[in-house]
Amino acid sequence: MRKVSFIPVLLLLSLVFSACAAPVAAPTDEGPEKVTISFWYNPPSGGEGADCYEENIVIPFNEQSETIFVDAVAQPEAWNATRTAMAAGEGPDIVRTPGPSFVFELAQAGQLLPLDELVSSEGWDDLFVDWALSLGEVDGTVYSLADELETLVLYYNKTLFDEMGWSPPSTVAEMHELAAVIANNDIVPFAHANSEWRPANEWHVGEYLNHVAGPDRVYEALTGKIPWTHDDFVTSIELLNEAQQNGWFGGGLELYYTSTFDEVRGLLGSGAAAMNIEGTWTAADLDTLYFTEENGGNEWAWVPVPSQTGAPIYDIGMGNTSSINRNSEHPEAVAEFLSYSFSPESQALLLKNCGKAPAPVRLTEDAMEGVDPRIASIFIDLAAASDNGGYGYTTWTFWPPKSDVYIYEEIERVWSGDITTEEFLQGLDEIFQEELAAGAIPPIPDR
Amino acid sequence: MAVQQELLQPAPDLARSGTMSRKRFFRSKIVPWLFILPIFSLHFIVVIVPSAQALYYSLTDWSGIGAAEFVGLENFRQLLLEDTTYRSALTNNAKWLLFFVTVPFAMALIAAQILAPVSRGAMIFRTALFIPYVLPSVINSNIWKNLLSPRMGIGAQLAERGIPGLDIAFLGRPDTALITIAFVDNWHFWGFLMVLFLTAMQGISKDLYDAAKIDGANRINEFLNVTIPGILPTLVFMMMLVAIWSFLVFDYVWILTQGGPANSSEVLGSYLYKQAFNRFEAGYASAIGLTMSVFAGLIIGLFGLLRKRGWEI
Numbered sequence: 001m002r003k004v005s006f007i008p009v010l011l012l013l014s015l016v017f018s019a020c021a022a023p024v025a026a027p028t029d030e031g032p033e034k035v036t037i038s039f040w041y042n043p044p045s046g047g048e049g050a051d052c053y054e055e056n057i058v059i060p061f062n063e064q065s066e067t068i069f070v071d072a073v074a075q076p077e078a079w080n081a082t083r084t085a086m087a088a089g090e091g092p093d094i095v096r097t098p099g100p101s102f103v104f105e106l107a108q109a110g111q112l113l114p115l116d117e118l119v120s121s122e123g124w125d126d127l128f129v130d131w132a133l134s135l136g137e138v139d140g141t142v143y144s145l146a147d148e149l150e151t152l153v154l155y156y157n158k159t160l161f162d163e164m165g166w167s168p169p170s171t172v173a174e175m176h177e178l179a180a181v182i183a184n185n186d187i188v189p190f191a192h193a194n195s196e197w198r199p200a201n202e203w204h205v206g207e208y209l210n211h212v213a214g215p216d217r218v219y220e221a222l223t224g225k226i227p228w229t230h231d232d233f234v235t236s237i238e239l240l241n242e243a244q245q246n247g248w249f250g251g252g253l254e255l256y257y258t259s260t261f262d263e264v265r266g267l268l269g270s271g272a273a274a275m276n277i278e279g280t281w282t283a284a285d286l287d288t289l290y291f292t293e294e295n296g297g298n299e300w301a302w303v304p305v306p307s308q309t310g311a312p313i314y315d316i317g318m319g320n321t322s323s324i325n326r327n328s329e330h331p332e333a334v335a336e337f338l339s340y341s342f343s344p345e346s347q348a349l350l351l352k353n354c355g356k357a358p359a360p361v362r363l364t365e366d367a368m369e370g371v372d373p374r375i376a377s378i379f380i381d382l383a384a385a386s387d388n389g390g391y392g393y394t395t396w397t398f399w400p401p402k403s404d405v406y407i408y409e410e411i412e413r414v415w416s417g418d419i420t421t422e423e424f425l426q427g428l429d430e431i432f433q434e435e436l437a438a439g440a441i442p443p444i445p446d447r
Numbered sequence: 448m449a450v451q452q453e454l455l456q457p458a459p460d461l462a463r464s465g466t467m468s469r470k471r472f473f474r475s476k477i478v479p480w481l482f483i484l485p486i487f488s489l490h491f492i493v494v495i496v497p498s499a500q501a502l503y504y505s506l507t508d509w510s511g512i513g514a515a516e517f518v519g520l521e522n523f524r525q526l527l528l529e530d531t532t533y534r535s536a537l538t539n540n541a542k543w544l545l546f547f548v549t550v551p552f553a554m555a556l557i558a559a560q561i562l563a564p565v566s567r568g569a570m571i572f573r574t575a576l577f578i579p580y581v582l583p584s585v586i587n588s589n590i591w592k593n594l595l596s597p598r599m600g601i602g603a604q605l606a607e608r609g610i611p612g613l614d615i616a617f618l619g620r621p622d623t624a625l626i627t628i629a630f631v632d633n634w635h636f637w638g639f640l641m642v643l644f645l646t647a648m649q650g651i652s653k654d655l656y657d658a659a660k661i662d663g664a665n666r667i668n669e670f671l672n673v674t675i676p677g678i679l680p681t682l683v684f685m686m687m688l689v690a691i692w693s694f695l696v697f698d699y700v701w702i703l704t705q706g707g708p709a710n711s712s713e714v715l716g717s718y719l720y721k722q723a724f725n726r727f728e729a730g731y732a733s734a735i736g737l738t739m740s741v742f743a744g745l746i747i748g749l750f751g752l753l754r755k756r757g758w759e760i
Contacts (some may be wrong), residue, residue, distance in 0.1 A: 080724060087512055105727055109513025195592075195618075198705045254616030257708045258597055405725045409710065416621055416709035 035068055035330045037093040037337060040075040040082055052354035057341050068333045070094075086111045086325065093328040094337065097321045100135050100144065100442040101401050106323070107138040113324040115142040118335045127342060129386065131445040132360035135397070136321060139439075145342060148319030149360040150394070151382050152207060152279050154305050155286065159298035160187070160271040168303040172212055172239065175306040179248045182274045191273035192249040193259035202395040202408040204240055204249070207277055210315050210392030211307040212236035215447070218393050222444045224436050228429040229422065237414065237421045244415045253415055262289075269295040277305055279317065283375045284355020302374060304381070314385040316445075317394030319357065351375075360386075389447055398442055400435035403428060504733040511729030522734035533735065536706075536713045539625055540742075543714065544693035546629045547636075548686055554633075555640035560670055562641070563648050573645065576638035584635070588702035591631040592618070621711035624704050628712055632699040640685060644678055651677035683758065687750045691743045715739050 039058065058072045075081045079098055085091035086106065095112065097103050106112050119125050119142055125133060128145070136144035154175075156168055164185070169175035179189035194200040210218050213232035220226045221233070243249060250256035250264055251273075265282065267273035269290030276282075283302075291300050304312035322341075324334045340346060347358040348367035358379065368376040385391050395404050406428055413419045419427075435441060505522055509515035526533050562572055579587060594600045595617050602613030617627040655673050664672065675682070697716030700706060706713035706721070715735060723732035 083512060105510050105512045109510075111512065194707075198707055252616075253708075254619035255597060257619035257704075258595075258616040263596075263598060402726045402728070405721065409706075409721075412707055412709040416711075418709055 033067065034065075035333050036071050037068060037328070037330050037333050038071045038073060039094045039337075040073050040078045040092045040096070042074070042076070042078045053350065053356070056349050056353050057346055061337060061340050065336075068330075068336060070337055086327075089327055091325050091327070093325050093330065093334050095323040095325050096147075097144065097323070099318050099397055100146070100321060101397075101399070101404065101440075103136065103144040103321050103323060104138050104400075104440060104442060107141075107143040111326050112143045113326050113328065113331055115145070115324065118324075118331075122335050122339045124339070124342070127339075127344075127361050129360045129362060129383070131386065134443045134445060135318060136323075137443045144321035144323040145338060145359070146318045147322055147342075147359045148357045149379075149382070150279050150281060150317035150319050150357050151314040151378070152203060152277055152305055152317070152394070153302045153314075153378055154275055154277050155268065155282075155300055155302045156275045157268055157271050157273070157298050158301040159296075160274055161301075166274075168301070169306045170303065170310045170312075172306050172308050176239070176243070179243065179246070179275075183246065183248060187271070188251045188264075188267055188273035189248040189275060190243070190250065191264035191268040191276040193256055193261060193264045195258050196260050199396070199408045201411050202404065203277065203279070204243075205237070205407050205411050206315060206393070206395040207305050208236040208240040209233060211305055211313055212239055214308065215313060215315075215392035219444065219447050221432075222393060222398055222441065224433075224441075228432060229425045233425055234421055237411075237424060240411075241414055241421065265290045266295060268300075269298060271296055271298055280357045280375075280378055281319070283372075283378065287372070300374075302378065311390065312381070312385065313390055313392050314382045315392035315394045316382075316386065316397065318397045351379075391445075393444070398444055400432070400440040400442065402435055402440075403432045406431050501733045501736055504730050505737045507730040507733075509730035509733075510727040511723060511732075512727070515730060518730070522731050523738075526731070526734055526738065532710055532713060532718060533715075535710060536715050536718045539712065539714050540694050540696070542625060543629060543696055544690055546626070547633070547689050547693050550629075551633050551637035551640050551689075552682070552686070554637045555644050556675075558637075558641045559644035559648055560674065562645060573642060577642050578638070579635040580639040582635065584698040585702055587635045588631060588699055591634070592703060595627065618704055619708060621709050624708060624712040628699050628703050631703065632696070643681060643685060647678035647681040648674060683750070683753075687746060690746045694739050694742045694746075 041053065054072050058070050062069055073092070078096070079102075082091050082095060082097075083102075083106070086095070087109075091111075095106070097106065103112065115124075115136070119133065124145065132146050132149075133142055135146045136142045154168065160166075161168065166178060166181070169178050182189040192200070192204070213230070213236045217226070217230065217232050221228050221230065244253055244256070247253065250259050261282075264273060265276065265286070268276050269286070269292065286300050291298055304314060307313045322338055324331050324338075328334055342359050342361055344361055344364050344367050347361055348363060348371075350356040351358050351367075352370050355375075363379070363383075368380070382391075393399075395407055399407065410419070410424055410427060414421055414424045504515060506517060506519060507515035508518045508521075558576065562569065565572065595602070597603055597614050597616040597619070600614075602615060605611070606614040615623070617623045651673065655677070656669055659669050659673050695716060696714050697720065700712055700714050700717050701720065704712045706717040715738070719732045719735040719739070722728040722735060
């Protein structure tokens with residue numbers, strides 16, 4: 001009888017169990033004295049974004065640092081991968097989240113390192129503008145640094161406006177009057193769409209709340225002083241609904257749901273659409289992708305998103321935040337890298353070379369040299385507005401997560417006529433009050 | 448007494464036979480388990496443990512990060528009695544099930560019946576119809592997203608050439624979004640079913656068809672009385688799988704509409720994802736997942752019952 005060999009079985013077993021073992025740190029070409037800290041990012045699509053960040057920040061840092069090596073790892077669905085890994089006590093040293101409301105959950109779970117001591121030792125209190133550090137606070141302790149200061153503005157096709165003799169609007173009433181005129185000329189008033197990013201709905205909800213009801217009202221609601229069912233918010237949502245029902249967004253509700261950003265921005269570039277209320281994230285692409293010679297050779301310009309009174313309001317938004325993993329073995333090294341990446345020089349480099357909106361740090365005047373003056377002026381005006389209180393609140397930065405999702409999901413039911421504006425706001429208020437009671441509201445800068 | 452003495456008698460080969468029986472026991476009882484152990488360990492780690500965790504978390508209020516608070520059956524109470532979106536998602540899954548146990552089966556049966564007698568170029572037809580199945584869902588979805596675009600797709604191109612009627616935003620209308628997604632999913636799926644049915648049909652004895660012909664059967668009679676009974680086990684088994692898959696659908700819905708517009712194409716899978724990853728309601732999402740498993744279990748139970756009653760499944 002043949003003898004059974006158990007070696008293959010044991011090998012197989014060892015393979016299975018080795019697959020379950022903790023990963024071993026990857027060796028680097030750097031000297032042994034360098035400590036390695038990890039950074040996870042979404043793999044770039046179309047050669048933009050994270051690749052540019054790695055080239056302009058991570059690689060130069062690794063070259064100049066004699067003690068630290070930043071291991072930048074392309075991780076599909078980086079945020080979901082990060083939170084899953086952190087729940088298991090792992091994850092990257094540098095923790096990036098999509099916004100302050102996400103930091104809240106991680107901080108509450110004790111997965112982030114408090115940064116209060118580093119704020120003073122690294123000089124971040126001088127580096128960041130006054131209100132910015134408070135965005136990273138949870139229960140009075142700083143856990144994150146705000147990255148990528150965003151705002152929304154009204155971009156318009158200047159060539160088309162000049163040809164038609166239109167002036168960019170400054171009040172909401174003017175904007176709606178102009179939209180009706182534009183639509184009568186068979187031109188799409190607003191190059192809006194959501195087929196690629198359903199949360200794009202919240203850009204518009206946030207703009208109408210802040211610019212019709214006003215940021216003071218929004219502040220009162222965010223701090224629990226008034227409910228979301230207030231008449232001013234009803235007016236805001238009804239005006240937004242009026243714009244949708246008139247087919248001003250993307251050429252009609254059905255087109256709004258099925259068009260891509262490329263399609264509608266292309267319409268803006270060619271003059272088939274006239275205006276677009278969108279974030280600073282798109283400014284760098286306007287000249288290179290949409291206002292091209294092949295697409296008509298038109299010129300774009302921008303104005304603040306019109307408000308009820310005509311006073312300019314810039315809604316503050318944060319694209320990302322950076323924190324330190326509580327389980328990081330080298331928090332000082334992470335802090336050093338964060339100081340490097342948030343320095344005015346690095347932020348200016350990212351703005352120039354990658355079109356990335358800068359973090360809310362005190363940029364020096366010469367940092368804006370070489371930046372498209374139209375884009376530079378957005379950030380200069382935004383900085384001025386943030387100093388004199390002329391700012392509002394973006395939903396993805398200042399609303400807690402459940403309320404935020406409710407806004408961009410359920411607003412479609414208002415547009416489809418399933419629910420009324422009052423029912424929508426009633427539902428928002430119920431969820432918001434629950435989150436308020438649970439202490440889940442991100443820090444709201446005082447007015 | 449005699450037996451006792453016999454037993455107490457030291458048998459000459461006792462030690463040898465004891466060793467042999469131990470070896471036999473080891474070989475017949477232990478070795479098979481050792482072979483199963485690696486895959487069982489893997490299954491234990493990636494299926495059983497997470498399933499048990501999901502069961503526990505479905506009874507908690509948990510954000511997906513940090514500690515979970517035990518809330519008993521509160522998630523299920525909310526889900527079944529208060530959550531209107533869950534109900535509409537479940538209804539959409541039921542519609543999905545109805546579509547997928549009829550349309551692709553009818554298409555696949557007809558195509559298999561037509562292709563079964565084809566010998567010349569059969570491989571080309573079969574491959575052409577099977578190819579969409581091997582394409583990733585993200586590719587299929589994006590192809591159809593472009594084809595169905597009301598600005599650039601087929602409908603728009605036809606409208607430009609004077610043939611209006613199809614330049615409709617099929618994915619942008621609450622009344623057409625779900626059926627359009629089902630159409631796209633079916634486009635990739637039915638070829639797979641057809642190949643399975645074709646293979647099953649090849650196992651039917653030619654004598655049965657000859658006998659039917661002698662009895663005066665036409666092609667429809669042959670199909671109904673020979674082909675269908677001949678492939679019935681495959682047919683019913685696939686129906687069971689498709690019914691289970693109908694409660695797990697996620698990818699096509701997520702890529703094409705993310706459940707919109709106005710939740711009109713929301714299914715349990717997309718609703719679960721949103722609860723877990725957008726709203727940080729991982730406990731609630733676990734409860735949704737558990738109900739999905741229950742529905743799948745009910746389907747399996749139903750087919751098991753039919754089998755007990757003599758169905759050839």
